[in-house]
Amino acid sequence: MLNYLHFAQLKIILAGVLCIALSTLQMPVAWGWGPQGHRVAGAITWTYLSPSAREAVHAILGDQTLAEASTWADRMRSNPSPFWQETAGPYHYATVPPGQTYADTGPPVRGDAVTALQLFANTLLQDDAALVQKQLALRFALHIIQDLHQPLHVGNGKDRGGTRYWIKLHGKPTNLHRIWDTEILLAAKRSDIDWMRHLHFTEEEIRAGWSADPIIWIEESVVLRDKLYPKSALLDAEYLLTWLPEAERRLALSAVRGAAWIEKYLVPDDPG
Numbered sequence: 001m002l003n004y005l006h007f008a009q010l011k012i013i014l015a016g017v018l019c020i021a022l023s024t025l026q027m028p029v030a031w032g033w034g035p036q037g038h039r040v041a042g043a044i045t046w047t048y049l050s051p052s053a054r055e056a057v058h059a060i061l062g063d064q065t066l067a068e069a070s071t072w073a074d075r076m077r078s079n080p081s082p083f084w085q086e087t088a089g090p091y092h093y094a095t096v097p098p099g100q101t102y103a104d105t106g107p108p109v110r111g112d113a114v115t116a117l118q119l120f121a122n123t124l125l126q127d128d129a130a131l132v133q134k135q136l137a138l139r140f141a142l143h144i145i146q147d148l149h150q151p152l153h154v155g156n157g158k159d160r161g162g163t164r165y166w167i168k169l170h171g172k173p174t175n176l177h178r179i180w181d182t183e184i185l186l187a188a189k190r191s192d193i194d195w196m197r198h199l200h201f202t203e204e205e206i207r208a209g210w211s212a213d214p215i216i217w218i219e220e221s222v223v224l225r226d227k228l229y230p231k232s233a234l235l236d237a238e239y240l241l242t243w244l245p246e247a248e249r250r251l252a253l254s255a256v257r258g259a260a261w262i263e264k265y266l267v268p269d270d271p272g
Helices: 006-023 032-047 050-059 072-078 081-086 114-125 131-150 176-187 192-199 203-209 216-227 237-265
Strands: 166-169 172-175
Touching: 006 032, 006 166, 032 131, 032 192, 032 237, 050 131, 050 216, 050 237, 072 081, 072 131, 114 131, 114 203, 114 216, 114 237, 131 237, 172 176, 176 237, 203 237, 216 237
Parallel strands: none
Antiparallel strands: 166 172
16 A cells, blocks of 8 residues: 555655645635645645556546645535535535444435445546546545544534534634634644644554545544533633644544545555
């Protein structure tokens, strides 16, 4: 899988990606991990890919970087087509009530992140699928993988992933989902480039986190989700800084898992 790729090579690759990414970096706003988090995770995912996987990605996306592709599904939310307005919404999350597993609940009728990932995997495995279909599948799948590592994208079925769990941060009304989408990352006061340097795993950490199975990611998010609800509705910097290391780890893992998923479905016969 990554036998040919040593840590020294990773550092060289990362340096090149950092330069390329400069032209696409924007200030973060809300949604998912926020565009900043998604872009950074996508850019790091690229550094973990084998040459065969990179060729396969380029054949689908052309010159679009994974940093750009990672935010595409959020940017398309305003598209008036039935797919984006009626079908795609549930693809950003999964629901697992407390004390249950995803196997206990399964997907809803409208589908969810897990069913969407399988749908997109099937598209990428079809040799005769249209290029536009494969582009949608790869862009959306990468975004979903990152979303599922934000613990509140695996909702408890009570508060719509924390979007209806109202709190105040520094005295200003907000909700817990937004705290995890953007405020925790903002608390670190890092540029995109700084985030990419900070989150990059060692080769050992890459191997330990390598997984293309969304059920594993969901189980991890549920464990974390059930711990992060605050005892008080009044939050300050202490909450943000307390949970920042966990947010960092989840974002870094999403980059590793994005690479694992791409390797599995874009180069399934690659012996590496």
